[in-house]
Amino acid sequence: MPPSPCVLCKTNRAVILRPKDHSKLCKPCFLSVFETEIHHTITSNHLFQRGEKIAIGASGGKDSTVLASVLKTLNGRYDYGVELVLLSIDEGIKGYRDDSLETVKRNAKQYDMPLTILGYDELYGWTMDQVVEQVGKKGNCTYCGVFRRQALDRGAARLGVRHVVTGHNADDVAETVLMNLLRGDLPRLSRTTSIVTSTPSAISTDPNSHTNIKRSKPLKYAYEKEIVLYAHHKNLDYFSTECIYSPEAFRGSARALIKNLERVRPSAILDVVRSGEDMAKLVLSSDEGCEGACASTIPAAEEEVDGCGSVNGRSVGGEMASMEQRLAQNEVVAEQDLEVEMTINHGSGQRHDEHDSGTTLRKPGKKRGGKEKRGQAFLPKKTQKQVMGQCKKCGYLSSQEICKACVLLEGLNKSRPKNGIELGYEADTHRIANGVNDLQMQVD
């Protein structure tokens, strides 16, 4: 094949074929275009505010490494005036994080950013290895995922940081859109496509509470392929390994589907992301009549499903099954409550005629369920808790009295062996000594 010239500089030889538009670029032009597009994502969505301290959720993997590198570059180039720090979570899986945490430590030096590593043991009193020892290999992904969802927020609160950025890319978002579409879960779809999620400030009275942490995804429109190419051509130091507790089959299938689609039609990934956003607007505007204007900031709470952490679609046995069931019930209620809470937030009516399902798309101005439902269609729900509140145990945003993490911890701590209990108390004391009162572990 004869070499083609770069479409931008028309001089250098093209070495990159962009998935989104098939344009052929040389290495320097690609690096610059990639950075500029992320700058555009940041500015057009007003992600950052001057003076803000931002924690980058760093795993040492390609996405967060590229995110740290690009944000460092852009903060210098465009003078965002933000302070960037790295925050890593150590699940406490022996051997698994060692190399990736070493990578993050090198990244901290390379990008001259302060790094904090927080362990599940510090945050929850349990390492994942201890959890596995307790519950077995089946279903431990549930724990890992539920704990992980809160870990960055808890960690950020500890650092006094109010904004966490994560390396979720377009492929990740497309995968999540597909999964929620295939589950028929449009409300969740609308939450997961949002570039910014935040826990609503109206609820918290404590300004330092970790219920007020904003999360954003600056790489939301960046293709995984380009992230890997960027890392490669910039010689970035990143680490790749598989989670030894592998992802559930459903997520894996969604991912394979996305990758297959990309091969046939590379623009498909961004198209799915955009479709997800459009559907999200429909769901929200039909709920609130906010015309999608509020789609940019939505509550994240416990709804974001991440990595290997999905609690859905897993089949487990025995004790885990009942735990799963309990969580699943919580989730249904969480959906409903979250909708109520979103309505309250955006100030318009209480059109919550659906008590039985949080998964149905509402159409504006159209009452569903026919005549027999009409009489009660506009009555606010009274049978259920209406307000998204804080977990009574840890203060984390939750639609339940006790959040998922605390439910799981309760189960774990109940069955903790004698010497384990002592360890737990030690961890507790340590945590309280650190001034973090986010967990009152129940050891009863």
Add this chain to the structure above:
Amino acid sequence: MGNIKFSVEFSGGLQDLFGQKKIPIPSDKNEDQIQLPKLLPGESLKLKHVIDGLAAKLKGRNAKLKLFVQGDKGFYEVTPGILVLINDSDWELEGEYEYEIQSGDQVLFVSTLHGG
């Protein structure tokens, strides 16, 4: 083809699959040797031959094989999500499977599928 020397490299997690980051071809280590097909006179070595040879190393380990290639059409295709770079250039710009290997080439397989 006897005098063509090139290398294949793996990253993004694929290095674990093959147990190393770089395999020179031909290799001085016997166990690393990749079985390339016998070519007809005048036929040149193509990337697809190299992929077949690499896949053969994973034969019998189906779970691992699927992470590298998929072959339900009678020939191997690289698993979607793996990028192939020939001398740092996207293989889609170089003719993909039909690319003719040159001496000194560096072929890099990068998986994008592993954690972020």
